Every structure is written in C-alpha cells, then in structure tokens.
Amino acid sequence: MEMFKFGKLAALSLALAIAAGCSSKGGDSAGEGAVDPNAGYGANSGAVDGSLSAQEAALRAITTFYFEYDSSDLKPEAMQALDVHAKDLKANGNRVVLEGHADERGTREYNMALGERRAGAVQRYLVLQGVSPAQLELVSYGEERPVAMGTSEESWAQNRRVELRK
Amino acid sequence: MNIVKSLVLLALVWAGMAQAADPLVVSHGADRAIPIAVVPFGWQGGAMLPEDMAEIIGNDLRNSGYFEPIPRQNMLSMPNSAEGVFYRDWKALGAQYVLVGNVVPDGGRLSITYGVFNVSTEQQILTGNVGGTQQQLRDMAHYISDQSFEKMTGVKGAFSTRLLYVTAENLATNNTRYTLQRADYDGARAVTLLQSREPILSPTFAPDGKRIAYVSFEQKRPRIFIQHIDTGRREQITNFEGLNGAPAFSPDGNRLAFVLSRDGNPEIYVMNLMTRQLSRVTNHFAIDTEPFWGADGQTLYFTSDRAGKPQIYRTNVNGGSAERVTFVGNYNANPKLSADGKTMVMVHRQDGYHVFQVAAFDLQTSRLRILSQTNLDESPTVAANGTMLIYATRQQGRGVLMLVSTNGRVRIPLPTAQGDVREPSLSPFLR
Numbered sequence: 001m002e003m004f005k006f007g008k009l010a011a012l013s014l015a016l017a018i019a020a021g022c023s024s025k026g027g028d029s030a031g032e033g034a035v036d037p038n039a040g041y042g043a044n045s046g047a048v049d050g051s052l053s054a055q056e057a058a059l060r061a062i063t064t065f066y067f068e069y070d071s072s073d074l075k076p077e078a079m080q081a082l083d084v085h086a087k088d089l090k091a092n093g094n095r096v097v098l099e100g101h102a103d104e105r106g107t108r109e110y111n112m113a114l115g116e117r118r119a120g121a122v123q124r125y126l127v128l129q130g131v132s133p134a135q136l137e138l139v140s141y142g143e144e145r146p147v148a149m150g151t152s153e154e155s156w157a158q159n160r161r162v163e164l165r166k
Numbered sequence: 167m168n169i170v171k172s173l174v175l176l177a178l179v180w181a182g183m184a185q186a187a188d189p190l191v192v193s194h195g196a197d198r199a200i201p202i203a204v205v206p207f208g209w210q211g212g213a214m215l216p217e218d219m220a221e222i223i224g225n226d227l228r229n230s231g232y233f234e235p236i237p238r239q240n241m242l243s244m245p246n247s248a249e250g251v252f253y254r255d256w257k258a259l260g261a262q263y264v265l266v267g268n269v270v271p272d273g274g275r276l277s278i279t280y281g282v283f284n285v286s287t288e289q290q291i292l293t294g295n296v297g298g299t300q301q302q303l304r305d306m307a308h309y310i311s312d313q314s315f316e317k318m319t320g321v322k323g324a325f326s327t328r329l330l331y332v333t334a335e336n337l338a339t340n341n342t343r344y345t346l347q348r349a350d351y352d353g354a355r356a357v358t359l360l361q362s363r364e365p366i367l368s369p370t371f372a373p374d375g376k377r378i379a380y381v382s383f384e385q386k387r388p389r390i391f392i393q394h395i396d397t398g399r400r401e402q403i404t405n406f407e408g409l410n411g412a413p414a415f416s417p418d419g420n421r422l423a424f425v426l427s428r429d430g431n432p433e434i435y436v437m438n439l440m441t442r443q444l445s446r447v448t449n450h451f452a453i454d455t456e457p458f459w460g461a462d463g464q465t466l467y468f469t470s471d472r473a474g475k476p477q478i479y480r481t482n483v484n485g486g487s488a489e490r491v492t493f494v495g496n497y498n499a500n501p502k503l504s505a506d507g508k509t510m511v512m513v514h515r516q517d518g519y520h521v522f523q524v525a526a527f528d529l530q531t532s533r534l535r536i537l538s539q540t541n542l543d544e545s546p547t548v549a550a551n552g553t554m555l556i557y558a559t560r561q562q563g564r565g566v567l568m569l570v571s572t573n574g575r576v577r578i579p580l581p582t583a584q585g586d587v588r589e590p591s592l593s594p595f596l597r
Binding site: 104105106107108109110112113114116117120137138139140141142144145149150151 | 336365367368383386387388407408409411412425427431432453455456469471476497499500513522541542544545560563588589
C-alpha cells in the first residue's frame with residue numbers, strides 16, 4: 001500500500017479510476033443518445049467517444065508495470081493498461097521490448113532471472129489477448145537499471161517493474 | 167551391537183542437524199591471531215620509495231586472519247637484516263615472528279633481501295631475494311608475503327592473486343558509466359579492462375588467469391564475452407534470445423557453464439569452448455542459475471527456486487537429477503566453492519530474517535557460519551587458498567567491497583575507485 005505514495009502510481013490509480021468509471025458505460029459503440037442498458041449511475045454526460053479515447057490514452061501512457069516483492073503476478077491495474085497495448089499491437093503489428101527489472105535484494109544473476117520472469121508474465125498476458133509472440137522480445141536487466149536509488153521499500157517498489165519499450 | 171551402532175549413528179545425525187539448525191555467528195575470532203613484527207624495510211637509495219613494503223606485507227598477513235602485525239611505534243629496534251635481530255627485543259613485545267627486509271638500488275632496478283625469524287626458537291626460517299622495477303614494488307611485496315606466509319603456516323599464499331570488479335558511476339539521468347576493473351587482490355592498482363554505457367556483470371577468471379568471461383549489455387541485451395587480459399582481444403560467446411548469464415569456467419578451462427533462457431526459462435548449459443558445442447544441463451520450469459564447478463569438473467553447483475525459494479543444488483554436468491544441498495535459511499544463492507572443495511560460500515538469508523549475508527557452509531558437516539554482518543551482502547568470492555573472501559555490500563547508499571578472513575577475524579573495506587562498486591571476483595593462483 002505504501003506504493004501509492006508515488007507519483008507514477010498515483011497517475012496509474014487516477015487512470016484506473018477513469019477506466020472504472022468509463023467501463024461501467026459498457027461497449028465501445030455507445031453513441032450519443034443511444035440507450036445503454038448497462039449504463040451505471042456514474043455515467044457522465046458529454047461525448048462518450050471523447051472520454052473513451054481519453055481513458056484509452058491515459059492507459060496507453062502507462063508503459064511501466066509494477067510488481068510485489070519476489071512476485072511476477074500482474075496487478076489488475078497493469079492488465080487494464082496492457083489491454084490497450086494489446087489492442088494497439090494487434091492493430092499495428094509493431095515489435096516491442098518488454099524490459100524486466102528487479103530490486104537490489106538478492107543476487108544479481110538470480111535477479112536477472114526474476115526480471116525475465118516478470119517480463120514473461122507481461123508477455124503471456126499480451127499473447128492471451130491475441131498479440132503474436134514474435135512481436136514481443138523479453139530483455140531482463142535484473143537489478144542493473146534501478147530507477148530509484150536508495151535502500152528502502154519505496155525505492156525497491158519503484159524498481160520492481162516491467163517497462164514496455166517501443 | 168546393531169542397536170548400539172544405530173544409536174551412535176542416530177546421535178551423529180542428530181548432532182549434525184543440531185549444528186545445521188544453529189548457525190554460528192562469527193564476529194571476531196575467540197583466540198588471537200599470531201603476533202608478527204613486520205619491520206619497516208631498509209632503503210639504501212635516494213628519494214623515498216613510492217611504496218611502504220612493510221605496510222603492504224603486514225596488511226597481507228593480517229588480511230589472511232592468521233597474523234596480527236605489531237604496531238611499528240612499539241618496536242624497540244628496526245633491523246633490516248639478520249644481524250640486527252635481537253630476539254629479546256621481540257620477545258618483550260610478544261612477537262612470534264619477525265620479518266625484515268632491505269631494498270637496494272641495482273642499476274635502475276631494485277633488489278630486495280628479506281628474512282623471517284621465529285622468535286621462540288630464535289631461528290631464521292626464511293631468507294630470500296627478489297628484484298624488479300619501482301613499478302613492481304607491490305608485486306614484490308605480495309611475493310614476499312606469499313613466501314613468508316607459506317613458510318610460517320604451510321598454506322600457499324594468495325596475495326599475488328588478482329581481483330575483478332565492476333563499477334557504476336551515475337553521470338546523469340540515464341547516463342551511467344560501467345567499468346570492469348582488474349586490481350591486486352586488495353583492490354590496489356586498478357586497471358580498466360572494459361568501459362560501457364550499458365551494464366556489465368558476473369566477471370570471472372579462467373583457471374589460467376589469462377582470460378576472463380563476463381556479461382555485457384553493450385548490445386542492449388545480456389551477452390557473454392571472453393576477453394584475453396594481456397591483448398584485450400574479445401570474443402562474443404553467446405547470442406541467444408533471452409538471458410545469457412552467469413558464466414563459469416570449468417576447472418580445465420575448456421568449457422564454460424552459463425545460463426540461457428532460450429527454451430523459455432533459465433536453464434544451465436555447458437559450452438565446449440573448442441568446438442562451441444552446447445549441451446543443456448538442467449531441465450526444470452523453475453529458475454536455475456549461477457552455476458559453479460566442482461573441482462572434479464563433473465559436478466555443477468547452482469541456484470534454483472524449484473522448491474519455492476532459492477536454494478543450492480548440485481548435479482552432474484551430463485545431466486540427471488539434481489540434489490538439494492542447502493536446507494537451512496530461506497534464501498541461499500550464488501554458490502562458490504573453496505579450492506579444496508570442502509567449503510561452499512554463498513549468499514544466505516536466515517529463516518525469519520530479511521537481511522542477506524555471506525555464509526560459509528561446510529559441505530561435510532553441513533555447519534553454517536555467517537561471515538558478514540551487514541545487509542545486502544552479495545557476490546562472495548574466495549581466495550585461491552581459501553583464507554580470505556571478498557564480497558560486495560552497501561555503505562551509505564554506495565556499493566563497496568569488503569574483505570573478510572575465512573576465520574572471521576578480519577573484516578575491512580577495500581579501497582576502490584569512486585562510484586558504485588560491485589561484482590568482485592578473485593583469480594586462481596597465477597604464474
């Protein structure tokens with residue numbers, strides 16, 4: 001929970017809040033004036049297409065996915081962003097690199113393996129969404145490329161990540 | 167009879183288990199190191215010598231954990247040859263040994279005569295001569311340490327061995343300079359072997375001491391290289407998709423074990439360096455990494471999390487089932503064997519604790535000794551004679567190297583360059 005102190009994660013939470021609000025509106029074909037039986041209480045007025053793309057853009061902007069200690073389980077918020085990336089990748093056929101990272105605890109080569117395991121979790125998720133494995137290269141940097149220096153849970157949480165790089 | 171036998175056996179097994187479950191924390195040795203007087207060397211030349219020979223030799227002997235040099239301000243006399251050694255002076259100080267030396271200019275070179283004396287038997291036990299240039303003073307000091315150490319202990323000295331390590335200097339955001347350094351075993355006289363904007367890790371010496379292997383990200387992916395130290399010639403050894411890491415030369419130097427994840431997850435492979443033929447050693451869906459060769463050239467020790475947490479296993483290089491070696495602790499990784507094959511040094515986390523420390527594990531008795539006292543201690547590397555080890559840790563947010571004697575008496579930081587220092591790896595004996 002400490003993780004939510006961070007700017008990046010705050011942005012992610014915000015994006016998710018938007019995503020959650022919008023997803024209650026149902027399908028992506030809901031046009032102006034269309035009656036959506038699944039519409040929730042929180043449905044905003046205004047251009048639904050506009051807010052949908054804004055929501056998508058916010059998720060698309062998320063290219064770093066965080067993990068718990070010694071874990072390669074994807075968090076639900078990561079999956080929402082990856083859904084958007086999967087859609088894009090299926091459409092454009094581009095090749096991306098999934099860069100896996102670990103925090104500094106434990107040995108360097110073991111952390112290389114942990115970083116790859118995390119990148120592999122992202123890869124598996126994207127492939128399940130229909131992305132071709134040939135579009136995804138895994139590169140683990142282990143603990144060699146921390147984004148946060150320092151020996152603290154806060155730093156470590158920011159370093160346990162997979163970055164999607166175009 | 168049989169009952170008695172099995173009771174004895176049971177008691178032995180039980181004793182072994184009890185030891186294994188109760189790791190002994192070594193801070194400082196209980197009994198004292200042997201007092202030795204390393205007398206400042208005589209110098210029969212002009213300008214002062216750039217190196218203090220006695221200080222280097224005294225530090226060497228102390229670093230082994232066997233000896234405690236007597237402070238020079240306590241010395242009643244400072245002889246530089248056998249004629250000046252009066253045993254009563256040294257008995258008064260409690261010295262067990264006295265080491266003296268004299269440096270003489272010799273046609274642009276330097277010639278050093280040295281001797282070691284046993285104070286209790288009042289006998290000179292070693293006399294020797296070594297020569298070289300002024301730039302080789304440290305080599306000569308380490309040589310004298312090696313000769314003296316072996317004479318006094320019966321153990322071959324490892325003070326002339328070399329150390330590899332990696333530095334990382336943060337120059338700016340997204341701009342880090344990584345270097346691979348080779349220094350004396352004590353961190354002095356570092357020379358840059360490789361510089362890169364991308365990470366370097368897992369450097370290791372070949373048994374011949376002339377080649378090294380390491381992982382470099384210079385192609386934006388981890389790839390294994392072998393570099394010839396003298397010529398600087400490099401060969402790329404691997405270019406497989408995924409992890410390419412943790413290289414380890416076989417005892418004969420002809421094979422290289424390493425990790426590849428090309429089959430979907432990290433597995434250990436061995437490459438014949440002559441034929442480049444590759445054979446897979448492990449086959450498990452868990453992480454298998456950090457191979458280290460047994461002295462037989464047939465056994466590979468490695469780290470695996472196949473039981474949930476990282477533990478040490480061993481297997482035959484030709485494959486087959488893996489045998490679990492460590493059971494105590496919730497994290498055991500990066501195994502390194504001493505040259506005699508009796509002790510395995512590794513990164514260890516005790517059950518119920520969160521700190522990573524360096525521990526020595528006796529493969530015969532399963533006794534475990536914690537050798538480091540801090541947290542985030544990693545990458546242990548054992549001196550060729552097993553008396554010392556060096557590991558990486560963090561101090562004030564910076565990576566530093568620590569040297570400890572295997573008997574736990576000595577623990578000192580190594581002087582190294584600026585930046586974050588990590589990945590120490592000691593050479594075998596060199597010649």
